[in-house]
Structure formats: C-alpha cells, structure tokens
Amino acid sequence: MMDFIDLKKQQKLIRKNIDHRISKVLNHGQYILGPEVKELENNLSLFSKSKYILCCSSGTDALLLGLISLGLKPNDGVIVPSFTFASTAEAVCMLGGVPFFSDVNIDTFNICENSILNSITEAKKQGVTLKGIITVGLFGQPCDIDNIIEIANRNKLWVLDDAAQSFGSSYKNKMSGNLCDISTTSFFPAKPLGCYGDGGAFFTNNEHYYKIAYSAHLHGMGSNKYEYDRIGMNGRIDTIQAAILIEKLKIFKSELINRDKLAEYYKRQFLDLSTNIKLPKVISGATSSWAQFTIQLPLSCDREDFQIKMKEKGIPTAIYYPIPIHCQKPYKKFPISSDKLRNTDLLSKCVISLPMHAYLSFEDIRYISKIAHDIINN
Template sequence: MNQHMRPEPVAFIDIGAQRRRLGSKIDDAVSRVLTHCQFINGPEVTQLEADLAAFCGAKHVVACASGTDALLMVLMAQGVGPGDAVICPSFTFCATGEVVALTGATPVFVDVDEATFNIDIVSLKVGIGTARKLGLKVKAVIPVDLFGQSADHDAIGKVAKSEGLFVLDDAAQAFGATYKGRRLGTFGLATATSFFPAKPLGCFGDGGAIFTDDADLAERLRSVRVHGQGSEKYDNVRLGLTARLDTMQAAILIEKLKIFEDEIAARNRVASRYSDTLGDIVTVPNVTAGNTSVWAQYTIRLPNSAKRDVFADALKAQGIPTAIYYPKSMHQQTAYKHYPVAEGGLPVSEKLSQDVISLPMHAYLDPAAQDRVIKAVCDAVS
C-alpha cells in the first residue's frame, strides 16, 4: 500500500464527536458566561461543584485550575513540607510525584501491582519503612486510580490508618469509576481529579476538582485556591496559589456531566469488545471484581516476542494510533531519579514501562473502527 492509499486514521480520543453531539448546548453555555461576564468564580462554578458532589456523593467539592493544582492544594492545606515524605506509585504520570516535590517534601516511590497497574500494598508498607529509615516523617500516601480503574482503597486505608497517614486519592484518570459499588470521590481524606480535555470528563482547557467530606479541609482549600486569603481579601493567612477553575470551563463541564454516565457505558462496551476479541492474543487490562473502570486508557501488554515499536509502526500503517503510558516510570526520569524508592527496587514498574501500549479508546468509537483496531492488533502480533 503506498503512502497515498493509507486509510483514514482512527481517532485515539475523539473530542470532536462529543462536541458534535452536544452541539448548541455548549455554545449556549459559553454564551451565557459571555453575557454575564463573571469570568472568575461565576455562578457556573458553584453550580458545577454542586453537580459533581451530587454525582459522586462527596460532601464538599472545590473546583480548581488543573488536576495538578488539585493534588498540590491538598498537600499545601495539610501543611506538607520539608522533612516530610509522601508515598507515591512510580508507574504514573509525573504530576503525582511532582506536587510532593513542589512542597519541599520528599516523594518516596513504590511499586505497582502487575495485574491492575495500581499501587502495590506490600511495596507501600516497604516504602513507609524506607522513608522512616531516611529520617523522614511520613505524612501521606497518594494512590493513583490508573487508566480509569480504582486502586484498592480498603487495603490502602487500612495501612494509612495504622501508620497515621492521610490518603490523597489521585483520580485524575478515573473520576466516574466505582470501587465496591461506590463512586470515587469519597475515599481517603480527599480525592483529586483532572478535567484535561482528553480525560473521560474533560473541559476545553485545563481544569480540576477536589472532593472531600472534611468541612475544615474544604475551607482551607478554598483559601489556598485564592492566594491563601483569610476572611478579608488582603489578609492572606497562608501561602496559596491562583488555582481557580474559570467560569467558562465550569459552564462546559455542566453540560458534559449530563451525558457522562451514558459515555461511561459506551466506553465499557468498547472495552468489553476489545477484551473479548484480544484476550487470547495480548494481555488485556484486568478490572478487579467489584470495580468498574471509566477506561481513560485501554492499555495492553504485548507478548514477550513482540517488539513494541514494531507493533506501533504496524498499527500506524493501518491508520491506528497508539500511545505509551508510561515509557519511563517516575523513578527513572531525570527530574526524579534522586528521590528514594522502596527498598528492593521497583521491578514491576520497570517491566510495565517496557511493554505496555494503549489502543484508541473513547465513547464514540463505532463498531467499524473497533474492527479495524482489533484486526490491526491481531495482524501485528501474529
């Protein structure tokens, strides 16, 4: 097949299809903001916070400027800083560990479970011991609900309680998923999520939110969100950020949230079709019984013989894009190499970084496109 005959590429994540579905609803929502001109902390922000709380069952929601700010604000509100350690999985997007380093605290990287890609409980315990041996005060653990599936929050909560840590759940990729029948947003002290456009629930720019049942924390977060202000605008009582979600993004998210459950169901249909047809050819994602995933990514592992770059090129030739999350785990990256890792190393994270690859996944991937992806994977592996 020559260059000019290449098939039209399948969209890896199709924001355009969703935009067409929502049509004038988005235009009208943005237009209302343009009319009232309350671009910062306008009425839509408060409305969105209430809608999100109703959706996931959290008592308090604080919308903010990004998923990274969501994590950072909680650490700041909790007074995490130099001399403290926060335990993070290494196989994750850099923001998880980055926010810890930004407070002056030390991220201590631990390994993940090979089946779920989420934090490994044994490694978590080892990491806590490693941090203490280094003379650090272990303050918190940031489990990640990776690729759309919840981490094991009961087991994490148990370790955290016995060790005196708070849990900050990084649900940047998994808002909308459930753990043992409960939606994410109510586990640990607080949950952070991201509304980056490619996320299952995304806005048209950067955005994020924090969920908590702790009223005092919610109040501190609202202060951190605006330069640490106190009861008077110019009496700043703590260090803070400019971390507000702008009103326009809130207006867009209100409309998107209305179709979110329907989209989650569609993502699950795509995922089951992939898993049913590809399960014998590659290692397909493992969703723990009792959990649901929102499939932010559909990440497979290739059989030992398959070279990942050759596989990616073969799919690309068929118009099928792929992506690698994450070619380097955090403890292997230049900015984070010098931070401690759990004693005994992180072999699973390192192994996953070598053989994972993600396939197109979104709510608008029609059966014909799914067929193309499935056929391309089968051809490339055989």
C-alpha cells in the first residue's frame, strides 16, 4: 500500500538537520518558549510578509486566539462554511458565539460569496448579530478574498482566514497568512507545512490584535509575570516543534513547486483518459498549496465501493468531509443560509481525495489515475 501522505521520504531528506536542531534544544533545555520559537516566527514573517506572527499549540488554538483578538462575545454571530473541518465552527462555539453556516462554491470548495450575502440577510431576519466571517482555504487554495472583504466592509464585519490547509498558497501575489485582518494556520503533521506533533500560528499586520493574542496564549498574562489582563489559555508551541518547523520551512518552497507540478500532472492524466470526474479548479490569480487532490465522482459511482477497489490495488483514499458540520449533532441547532447549503450537501456525497504529497512520483500518478479511471468506467 502506498502512503496517502509520505512523511518518511521528507524526513529522510532532512533527518540530520532535524536531529541537530532537536539536540540543540535538549542541550539548552528551554523546552517552552525557547529561542527557536522566535526564530520560527521571524522566518514565517519573512515567508508570508505578515508583520506579526505568533506560533501556538494548534490550528484550533490559533483560531481561538484570532477570535479573542477580534473581541468575539457570547451570542455574536460568525459566518462560516459548513463544508470544512469542525474546528472552524468549534472555535466560535467555544467562546459562546453563533456559527452561521454558509454554502461553498461547487468548483473550488470554498465559501460562496452569494451564500454569504444570503446569510447576512437571513441573520437579520433571525435577529442574529453578525460580527465577522471566517473563510477557509479548503484543500489548499485561498478564497476569492478581495470580494469577501468587500462584502465584509459593506456590512461592518471583520474577516479571519483559516489557512490550516492553504498556508503556502497565494492570492494576487500575496501569500496566505497576509490576506486579511487575521489569518491562522495549522502545523498538524499531515498539513503542507507540518511538525511532528501539534502546532499552529496566528498572522496579522495589526499590533493591537497581536498583543491581545500574545497575552491570551499565556493565560492572559500582562506585562508582569503572574499579573493577568484577561482570561486566556495555555496556547504555547513546544520549542522542539518549532525547531522541527525551522528545518521544514527551508524546503517548503521547493515542496510547493513539486506539489503544483504533481497536481497538474494528475489533471493531464485524467483529461487524457477522459475520466468521468470533476477535477479541482484554482481561481484566477491564485496558487494552491495542494494540501489535498480532491476530485468529484459522478453520483452514479458508489464511493464506498470505489474506495474498497482502490485499496485492493494498494491506493489509499480519504473523504473530506462525508457529513457537513451543520448536520452534525452538536451543530444542528445553529442557523444556516437561506440557500440551504445545496452545494455542501452535494459535495459531501461525491468528493474523494487521492494521494498527494511533494514526494509522489509521476509513475505513481499514472498508476493511480489509470486505476481510478478503470473503476469509474466499469
């Protein structure tokens, strides 16, 4: 069985450097907020061109820190896509907010501008006071963020970009992490830039937001130790994880180039085969980090049977996401856009992700695409 995401090949390439970095941490003994944390933050700032970076304990905690910085209060509404991982809505709920679920574009999987407008209208009808919008760069590409910011500005809403999957992508020559008021990402091992545990980061060009987030990730600590300005959390990243990410960031640009070449090769193979699937599309002016290569199967194709047959041929697949968030038990009580999230419902029934990582070979892709084509056609 081939790997869905092959971290072993990457580790083999940089193992000596990672061992050296970890050894350095073990020698100086600053396991929490050691010098590697600030070094990583500086490197991420250079990479993203975002002025203020705060590394933290996970992508979910980065979202929480972002919402705390933006002043989210109980019962405040936040527009979020339902076709995403739970943490996007979960972070809103953890602060007592109200996630207002919107639909996504069928071609890009990202939040739909028209559905945002429908949500704004519906929120007024339901008496929900909206404060912001969380966009999600699902599967690797950013949203059409300028259009969303324009809608947000007209309606006096902030925008927070959840770039857990899209860090490394770009939009109109700006890197993810630097597209709106606040951006966040995850360094979960399977992400395009991942550590060997949990980790995340908060990005902003606003010093006020950064200072609040920095305080909040240290239990709300003020300028003096054991004096607290606010209720916070334990949101620190481990020094060892920061040390690992420093080395991984050095090869990240080359990995992004490889991912893009592999995604294009996947597309060419399926187009040459005339496979009856819908391929992922990247919006004009954007690049994708290709966290996943996600296709849409025809509804006539039994997805579970497709997965079983692919596995029999040694090819792993994954379904992101089989049940939309607004249909999950803890979230059913929250409001949804008046368009009823039809695209979200459809995508949850037909999407499937194929192996994707920077060290996949063209030979692997030829094999995967041929097997997938034969299963679908038969």
